[in-house]
Amino acid sequence: MKLYRWGAAIAFVMVFRFSPxxxxxTKPPAExxxxxxxxxxxxxxxxxxxxxxxxxTVMQRYWAYKFTEGEPPMTAWGQxxxxxxxxxxxxxxxxxxxxxxxxxxxxxxxxxxxxxLYPLPFQIAQTPGEVILLFEYDSHRHQIYTDGRAHDTSLxxxxxxxxxxxxxxxxxxxxxxxxxxxxxxxRTGHPHSVSLHVVxxxxxxxxxxxxxxLTIEDPxxxxxxxxxxxxxxxxxxxxxxxxxxxxxxxFEAIDDKAAAPAKK
Amino acid sequence: xxxxxxxxxxxxxxxxSCFSTAFAQTKKPAExxxxxxxxxxxxxxxxxxxxxxxxxxxxxxxxxxxxxxxEPPMTPWGQxxxxxxxxxxxxxTYPLAESxxxxxxxxxxxxxxxxxxxxxxxxxxxxPGEIIILFEYDSLRHPIFVDGxxHDEALxxxxxxxxxxxxxxxxxxxxxxxxxxxxxxxRVGHxxxxxxxLVxxxxxxxxxxxxxxITIEDAxxxxxxxxxxxxxVLRPAWTLSEQFxxxxxxxxxxxxxxxxxxx
Numbered sequence: 130m131k132l133y134r135w136g137a138a139i140a141f142v143m144v145f146r147f148s149p150x151x152x153x154x155t156k157p158p159a160e161x162x163x164x165x166x167x168x169x170x171x172x173x174x175x176x177x178x179x180x181x182x183x184x185x186t187v188m189q190r191y192w193a194y195k196f197t198e199g200e201p202p203m204t205a206w207g208q209x210x211x212x213x214x215x216x217x218x219x220x221x222x223x224x225x226x227x228x229x230x231x232x233x234x235x236x237x238x239x240x241x242x243x244x245x246l247y248p249l250p251f252q253i254a255q256t257p258g259e260v261i262l263l264f265e266y267d268s269h270r271h272q273i274y275t276d277g278r279a280h281d282t283s284l285x286x287x288x289x290x291x292x293x294x295x296x297x298x299x300x301x302x303x304x305x306x307x308x309x310x311x312x313x314x315x316r317t318g319h320p321h322s323v324s325l326h327v328v329x330x331x332x333x334x335x336x337x338x339x340x341x342x343l344t345i346e347d348p349x350x351x352x353x354x355x356x357x358x359x360x361x362x363x364x365x366x367x368x369x370x371x372x373x374x375x376x377x378x379x380f381e382a383i384d385d386k387a388a389a390p391a392k393k
Numbered sequence: 394x395x396x397x398x399x400x401x402x403x404x405x406x407x408x409x410s411c412f413s414t415a416f417a418q419t420k421k422p423a424e425x426x427x428x429x430x431x432x433x434x435x436x437x438x439x440x441x442x443x444x445x446x447x448x449x450x451x452x453x454x455x456x457x458x459x460x461x462x463x464e465p466p467m468t469p470w471g472q473x474x475x476x477x478x479x480x481x482x483x484x485x486t487y488p489l490a491e492s493x494x495x496x497x498x499x500x501x502x503x504x505x506x507x508x509x510x511x512x513x514x515x516x517x518x519x520x521p522g523e524i525i526i527l528f529e530y531d532s533l534r535h536p537i538f539v540d541g542x543x544h545d546e547a548l549x550x551x552x553x554x555x556x557x558x559x560x561x562x563x564x565x566x567x568x569x570x571x572x573x574x575x576x577x578x579x580r581v582g583h584x585x586x587x588x589x590x591l592v593x594x595x596x597x598x599x600x601x602x603x604x605x606x607i608t609i610e611d612a613x614x615x616x617x618x619x620x621x622x623x624x625x626v627l628r629p630a631w632t633l634s635e636q637f638x639x640x641x642x643x644x645x646x647x648x649x650x651x652x653x654x655x656x
Contacts, residue, residue, distance in 0.1 A: 174520055236500050237639045254520045256438060261518070263525075268532035272633070287635050369536070371551050375501050 166336040170299035173260060173331065176369060177339050178250040180362035194219035194246060194316040196343070196357035207320050207350035214318020221317060230318070231311060236267070236374040240312030241289045241305065242327055242343060244269045245359055247316075252369045260294060260301060260331075267374045273303045280306055286323055288312065301331040314345070322349035337363040430600035434563035437524060437595060440633060441603050441625035442514040458483035458510060458580040460607070460621035471584050471614035478582020485581065494582070495575060500531075500638040504552045504576030505569065506591060506607055508533050509623060511580075516633045524558065524565065529633045537567045544570060550587055552576065565595040578609065586613035601627040 181192045191198045194216070203211060217228035231237045239247060249265040258276035273294040280291050286309035294303035305327045314321045328344040339361040346354040445456050455462045458480070467475060481492035495501045503511060513529040522540035527533075537558040544555050550573035558567040569591040578585045594606040603625040610618040 235639060238637045252520075254518050254525060256518055261527075263534065268534060270527070270532060270635075274632075281632075288637055289635055368538075371553060373502050373552060375499065 168333060168336040170333050171296065172255065173253045173301065173333055173339065174255045176250050176252045176364045176367045177361040178364050178367070179245075179248065180338065180360040192246070192359075193248070195319060196242070196246070196315055196345070196359075197355065201319060201345070201355045202352045203319075204348075204350060204352055206322075207347075210320035210350070211318055214313065214320070216313075216317045219317040230316075231313065237311065238267065238269060238288045240308070241269075241271060242345070242357075243312055243315055244271070244289075245341075249372060250364060250367060250369065260303075263369060265369045265372050267372060271305075273301070275301070280304075282307075286310070290325070290327065299332060301329075303329040303331060305329070314350075320350050321345075321347050324349050339363070432597065432600040434597050435560065436519065437517045437565065437597055437603065438519050440514050440516045440628045440631045442628050442631070443509075443512065444602075444624050444626040456510070457512070459583065460506070460510070460579060460609075461619070465583060465609070465619045466616045467583075468612075468614060468616055470586075471611075474584035474614070475582055478577065478584070480581045483581040494580070495577065501575065502531055502533060502552045504572070505533075505535060505554055506593075506609070506621075507576055507579055508535075509605075509607075513636070514628060514631055514633065515625075524567075527633060529636055531638055532636055537565070539565075544568075550574070554589070554591065561594075563596060565593075567591075567593040567595065569593070578614075584614050585609075585611050588613050603627070 179192065181190070213229075215223040215227055215229045217223060217225050217230050217233055222228075225233070232239055244264050244266065247264075247266045251262045251264040251271075254261045254263060258274060260273045260275055262271035262273075264270070269289065271289055271292060273292040275294045275296070277295075278293060280293055284291055284307055287307055288309060288311070290305040291307040292303050292305040294301050296302070306325075308321065308323055308325045310321065310323045312321070313319065314325075324347050326346040328346070330342040330344075331339065332342075333339050341359040341361070343357045343359065344354050345351070345357065443456070445454070453462075465471075477493075479487040479491055479493045481487060481489050481494055481497055489497070492498075496503055508528050508530055511528075511530040515529065516527040518525045518527065522538060524537045524539055526535040526537070528535065533553060535553055535556060537556045539558045539560075541559075542557060544557060548555050548571055551571055552573060552575070554569035555571040556567050556569040558565055560566070570589070572585065572587055572589045574585065574587045576585070577583065578589075588611050590610040592608040592610075594604075594608075596604050596606075598604055605623040605625065607621045607623070608618050609615065609621065
């Protein structure tokens, strides 16, 4: 059993941040037979990790900090929020002491969909009435109810939103609303409001590959809906590790300790 | 399903339940139909919440802050830790500003087994190779690997420990070790060291009821293993809520603001 460790994750992040060196995640020909392995497209279970191409320049690796290579179509309000953001990461990074990234100084949750941009895996647990994405980072949970229920309008605004889903053929369509406005949409400061509405089309394309096509809609922040494509690869010998952010282990504290792997 | 066919099946079910030697959940006659709901004792899935007698005065409700009414058998080291604990809750409370409860001033996880003492539900999921318990409180997870693997000796000390399990008849036996020493065993400050070893025995006793018997062993803190018993009832209409502790909403801030509305 191979365990994905918190310390390794920090090192992984550092590689993205500072080094053009790439860890090879390309698919050699020997894996072609694996792709032909039979699978049930309605079974999404397993441990999944993002499957973007690795051997690219740092600047091309937009997926390390945002969802699309280009800029999303922001409203005036959205643009103002974005201009005020001071990320600690990406091409417009500010010095760490100046960043106003809500997750940097404290253990504020990343929320949804930003959690997808953090380079740790997730596990999909599937039951008759739910498809649950269990993210390794800080116990984030994307709980998609597939039992036919409607959105719960009595819930207060949520970090991860309220998600309901249904199958359209081999695609799980998940609809998420009811977000709070305390998170950034991504790691570089693109905004969202409480009107954020995310539709995902999740499909297991073969035994080892899953894709999630997101449509992001937020009329306060964006002039029109825009889409993002997230590819994932199955990691059948990985286990989701424990990865808590608590005060002594906020990103700020980790950086203060000169990026030493955080042992918990 | 057509009502006629359903009617036939109901009649068959009643006849079978009357004659089955496996039918063993009889309770009061009024509850017979509920308790007689068929269930698979190897299926622990669902949302469960602890059930406690409700007709006791507050001071007798030890389950709000510790596992037993009696003191566990502490070693001198254990007793010293307990004496130094300043809980904000339970029988020997301190003013909040003086509490050294690791949960109080920051978002430190409660860990295992303390999470069982926080009065929120849990959801049990069966996935291939694992039985995962999702606690609503602080979104804690208790994954129990039932695929035959041994403990992972290479892991660093964990808040929730490393859990492996197997079925012993109709009882799921989960064995957990490799804890860090940053948590209290309960909410009043009973201690544990990194030698803590938990054995939990989960048994679905009928369709709507689950029991968890915990054996707590820690040679540094306790002179011998001691046990706790928890009762859970199924809550099929409940949903696990989102619950994050983040700095603006640690217990300290809740107490300062006087509200618990913000999440």
